[in-house]
Amino acid sequence: SELEPMSWLISLGVLSVLILVHEAGHFIVARRLGVRVLQFAIGFGPILARWQRGGVEYCLCLLPLGGYVKMAGEEERRDGAPLPDEFSSKPAWARALIIAAGPFVNALVSTLALWLVLVIGYPELLPSVGRVVEEMPAAAAGMQTGDRITAIDGEPVATWEDLTRVVHRAADRPLAVAVDRGGAPVQLTVTPKRQEITDPFGRRTTVGLMGISPSGAFMTYRVGPVSALGKTLAKQVEFVQHTGLSLWSLVTGHVSMKDSLTGPIGIAHMISEQARMGISPLLYLASLFSMSLAIFNLFPLPLLDGGHLLFLAIERLRGRPVSVRVQEKATQVSLACLLLLAAVVSVNDLERLKVFDKLQQWWR
Numbered sequence: 001s002e003l004e005p006m007s008w009l010i011s012l013g014v015l016s017v018l019i020l021v022h023e024a025g026h027f028i029v030a031r032r033l034g035v036r037v038l039q040f041a042i043g044f045g046p047i048l049a050r051w052q053r054g055g056v057e058y059c060l061c062l063l064p065l066g067g068y069v070k071m072a073g074e075e076e077r078r079d080g081a082p083l084p085d086e087f088s089s090k091p092a093w094a095r096a097l098i099i100a101a102g103p104f105v106n107a108l109v110s111t112l113a114l115w116l117v118l119v120i121g122y123p124e125l126l127p128s129v130g131r132v133v134e135e136m137p138a139a140a141a142g143m144q145t146g147d148r149i150t151a152i153d154g155e156p157v158a159t160w161e162d163l164t165r166v167v168h169r170a171a172d173r174p175l176a177v178a179v180d181r182g183g184a185p186v187q188l189t190v191t192p193k194r195q196e197i198t199d200p201f202g203r204r205t206t207v208g209l210m211g212i213s214p215s216g217a218f219m220t221y222r223v224g225p226v227s228a229l230g231k232t233l234a235k236q237v238e239f240v241q242h243t244g245l246s247l248w249s250l251v252t253g254h255v256s257m258k259d260s261l262t263g264p265i266g267i268a269h270m271i272s273e274q275a276r277m278g279i280s281p282l283l284y285l286a287s288l289f290s291m292s293l294a295i296f297n298l299f300p301l302p303l304l305d306g307g308h309l310l311f312l313a314i315e316r317l318r319g320r321p322v323s324v325r326v327q328e329k330a331t332q333v334s335l336a337c338l339l340l341l342a343a344v345v346s347v348n349d350l351e352r353l354k355v356f357d358k359l360q361q362w363w364r
Helices: 003-032 092-120 137-141 160-168 225-251 264-275 279-297 305-318 324-352 355-363
Strands: 037-053 056-071 122-125 129-132 148-152 175-181 184-190 193-198 204-209 212-214 218-221
Touching: 003 037, 003 056, 003 092, 003 279, 092 122, 092 225, 092 279, 092 305, 122 160, 122 279, 129 137, 137 184, 148 160, 160 204, 225 279, 305 324
Parallel strands: none
Antiparallel strands: 037 056, 122 218, 129 212, 148 175, 175 184, 193 204
């Protein structure tokens, strides 16, 4: 379609902006703390454009999937003490602030984007029945396609999420279900069937199921600017908790890497899909990825901000910096690990998008 190239350009634009604000965090805090910045680059690979301003070289590179801020004195001087405006001359707390600024700004942008989603309006699935599964409690109680569930046990039900939350907690317990059927009120009694399922984190859990699926009808909900603040923070805490559970499930083998991880290719595809649906879904996905970028960069790997913070913590405990040789070896190992991870998730993304199948068909 005509929109497809534009949606992919939008996805690359969103990824570039998330990287830009991350590096801008390092840049701004470094300058505020008196560190001389030599270079500010967006992207990797061949430099497409460069210009000088305020003693800083700004670069735009070919591959817009990364970036870096090069500061004076990041590497250990071999010809004497560092100069006052060099990174290594600053106390550990100042260096930690500079390093942590990138993830912090990503978390801030994520929170702002999610707040905008709540204020602009976001789609919520309505508790409208699309399909009734045979030999399940809803069918036995007389529920029909097109029914809209309005209340359960006297409590109003506004969204499909509300409905799911109540039903999952009510295994083998009769529920009084109020239904709107073509404008006429209908009262049903449904006893959700107890069933064991696997949640997205690979955990086995027992829930109640009625045997219905949503029709796909949705309504746009909006939250006031002040009310949206509390809801935004609550959702951010929930996302961080879910991310932690997902990582733990991955480490313990409850979920596979293929099902749980995606890379730049998969992220760009998801953003391009959301771009077709409008500004609100696009902002929501950008919020998720910005927070994910903040969390990922805090991993204690030497190439990432978390690795630099780990070296600073060790420096504080030992009273002297970790040797350059140890840092270089650790960086080489982490680079190899990250390149391997990038290769694996990229292949997974290509398989998930059926790119290899399309190439085989084209070749034939």
